[in-house]
Every structure is written in C-alpha cells, then in structure tokens.
C-alpha cells in the first residue's frame with residue numbers, strides 16, 4: 001500500500017480535528033501526522049482510516065480512536081528512552097506512536113490472533129517493539145519496573161500489579177469505569193509508596209479482560 005499525497009492530506013485534516021479537540025503536544029501531533037493509519041485498514045475501508053473514530057480489527061476488538069491515542073500519549077509525557085508497558089497491543093497503532101516518541105515499548109495482547117498478526121506487521125512497517133501474548137491485567141512482571149504504563153482497554157478497577165511494576169515517579173494511564181463508560185486516570189507513583197491520582201474526562205473502551213479485569 002502506498003502513502004500518497006491524498007493520504008497525507010487526509011492526515012493533515014485529522015490533525016486539525018484532534019488539535020481542535022484539545023491535543024497540544026506537538027511531538028504527539030507530529031507522530032500522528034507521520035504514521036500512515038490507512039496501512040491498518042483493508043483497501044476497501046481506507047476512507048475510514050482518517051476519520052476520528054475507533055474501527056473494528058477482528059476478534060471483537062478495535063483500533064483506538066486517534067483522539068484517544070493522542071490523549072493517552074500526551075498524558076504519558078514520554079521522554080526518549082522511557083521503558084513503556086502497553087496493555088492491549090491490538091492493531092499496534094498506539095505502540096507505533098510510543099515508538100515515534102522515542103519509547104522502548106513492551107506490549108502485551110490477550111488475543112492470540114492479534115498478537116500473531118501485529119508482531120510481524122509492525123516490524124514489516126519498520127517498527128520494533130517487544131511483543132508478548134498473555135494477560136496484561138497482571139502487567140508483565142518479568143521486565144518490570146517501567147517508567148510508564150498505558151492500558152488501552154477499560155478496566156473495572158486499577159490493578160495493583162500495575163502500580164507495583166512502576167518506577168518511583170513513573171505513571172500509569174488507565175481508563176477505569178463500568179462497561180459503558182470509563183474515566184481516564186493518571187496515577188503517579190511517588191516516594192514511600194504514595195500515589196498521586198489525576199482524573200480526566202470519560203471515554204469508551206473495549207473491556208480489559210483477565211484476572212484483574214472483567215471476567216469473561
């Protein structure tokens with residue numbers, strides 16, 4: 001698939017939309033402006049790639065809405081070299097945004113088929129992350145601690161394991177709520193096992209499954 005002037009033009013329009021919705025971080029905007037989101041879509045569906053909408057990717061899952069990806073990425077305040085754990089690899093689009101921001105990305109996906117697809121698709125696009133399959137509601141203790149953790153599925157509560165796997169001054173960005181709507185939270189781990197909690201507006205995610213997520 002090519003990345004034509006037309007696609008680039010559609011991406012500029014998308015950037016305009018997410019700027020108007022309040023995204024200010026120029027590095028995040030540059031990453032979204034660079035990544036050909038239509039590469040994640042079948043030919044017949046390419047028109048949908050630059051709408052500010054989530055879209056089905058199979059296995060009942062979605063590629064997140066660009067505004068949501070930008071919002072979570074902005075909250076993470078990624079510094080080059082940050083070790084970041086992403087729960088919910090899905091299409092891999094969010095992982096690429098994190099890579100563009102200079103993060104060393106560890107990403108875990110629950111659905112085997114999505115994991116198998118994305119772990120080859122991203123390197124084909126020239127992006128390398130560390131891919132894992134399993135239950136990310138328990139984090140990825142083997143490679144902890146992390147500077148930042150992002151959860152891209154809606155959780156019923158904040159899993160303790162994710163807080164435990166953060167470095168001091170590290171933060172977790174996670175949508176928490178019921179099946180219909182979730183509030184975006186940023187939890188920063190401070191010295192002496194203290195937590196700072198910040199609450200942002202509501203989003204709608206597919207459910208976080210697994211031991212510390214929603215039971216199937």
Ligand code: SAM
Nearest residue numbers: 063088090091093094110136137152208209210
């Ligand atoms: N970051 C993804 C992207 O850019 O396409 C978003 C994908 S979707 C909104 C959320 C993903 O979380 C789905 O692929 C789903 O299978 C995955 N998921 C749900 N529960 C999970 C869990 N316990 N561990 C890992 N992944 C999980």
